[in-house]
């Protein structure tokens with residue numbers, strides 16, 4: 001019987017910890033390595049250091065069985081490992097280019113501690129051409145090391161990270177080394193086999209339960225979901241996929257502005273447009289725009305790497321511009337309906353960049369709250385999960401509330417800035433008596449207009 005490879009996951013963020021917890025539950029011995037001792041201590045205690053539905057249960061089970069070994073030590077983990085997945089962050093520099101300092105530093109620590117035969121797998125999103133430079137760097141740091149390098153971009157979505165890792169819609173692997181590539185595919189084949197046998201009803205978290213019911217497991221045989229390709233192609237798949245999704249949202253927002261002027265309803269329009277199988281309905285959602293730890297930096301990273309290759313991408317420049325305009329578009333809606341914004345009391349509901357996560361990186365909701373404050377409004381804000389995380393980016397004059405009711409109490413206008421279920425399911429009819437004004441902006445087009453109107457508000461969506 002073939003023995004299972006020992007795995008190290010370097011970087012225990014959204015991607016790394018989710019992957020580590022799933023692999024450990026699937027029976028692999030997994031070192032979860034991070035430079036941040038606080039994060040490692042939390043993982044050791046059987047918990048995730050960030051909010052992601054269902055993940056705590058996976059982490060605690062993996063730690064209990066002894067399969068998940070959290071550590072800050074590269075010396076303890078890397079020499080024992082046959083495969084190491086690099087999952088460190090790749091934020092953007094102030095000029096929009098990708099900051100690869102963590103990638104290089106992790107590669108160096110791996111190179112210094114690895115034993116011959118190790119397969120280094122890059123899961124982090126890196127600009128096309130990085131893999132080859134990293135291979136040269138590893139060879140420079142450890143000239144005698146025999147290693148293989150595989151690009152394996154990650155496609156999980158925060159908010160359903162666990163489900164996506166169990167139910168991979170695709171596995172993209174790129175390498176010059178076919179044998180290494182097969183080793184990586186066999187790890188994911190084992191995860192796919194493990195995922196088939198999970199009883200999702202055993203998990204208490206409603207998001208994991210819901211998502212497995214709403215998004216059924218892929219019926220396409222696993223082998224047809226594996227895409228083997230060249231190293232550079234794999235690197236380019238990931239950023240191109242995110243760029244295309246960002247384009248779809250910005251396109252919907254452009255048409256939404258036209259719909260507003262022409263008395264059309266963007267949801268009706270996109271239902272018609274998206275029913276064409278060549279286009280598809282997903283991501284044709286008008287709203288406050290895209291944010292988060294991936295789209296903004298992947299799009300700006302693509303623009304900047306394309307520039308390096310001498311290829312202008314005006315289509316992506318336009319998508320960024322359209323996205324940036326959406327915060328002002330919502331502020332203007334509020335200003336117009338109130339006849340001014342100074343001293344107006346505005347309740348901003350939602351601060352995370354999307355529901356189901358406490359991630360506030362480049363959150364449009366936070367930008368909106370800050371912009372409203374800048375324009376003179378008195379702003380209160382509430383988020384079901386991201387209050388602590390939001391504090392750093394939120395203007396300190398924006399008051400944080402402990403609940404929806406506290407936030408909207410005595411406000412002149414309400415804006416739903418993140419489409420959390422909590423806001424959709426709220427009883428707006430009984431809440432209305434506590435609210436001063438009747439302006440209600442659904443900046444994510446996520447509520448039923450008729451219900452909000454029946455509750456006594458003037459409903460305004462985006463493009464409708």
Ligand SMILES: NC(=O)c1ccc[n+]([C@@H]2O[C@H](COP(=O)([O-])OP(=O)(O)OC[C@H]3O[C@@H](n4cnc5c(N)ncnc54)[C@H](O)[C@@H]3O)[C@@H](O)[C@H]2O)c1
Pocket residue numbers: 010011012013014015016033034035036039087088089090102105106109123124125126154155156157158293294
């Ligand atoms: N978050 C997502 O939804 C998502 C989805 C697909 C791809 N990605 C990509 O995956 C990568 C990781 O993203 P993330 O959101 O998980 O990042 P993150 O910021 O949540 O986590 C990165 C982790 O790496 C650790 N780290 C930094 N330098 C290290 C080093 N030298 N050695 C060990 N650990 C180190 C940090 O302490 C942190 O815990 C990024 O390239 C991102 O673009 C993210």
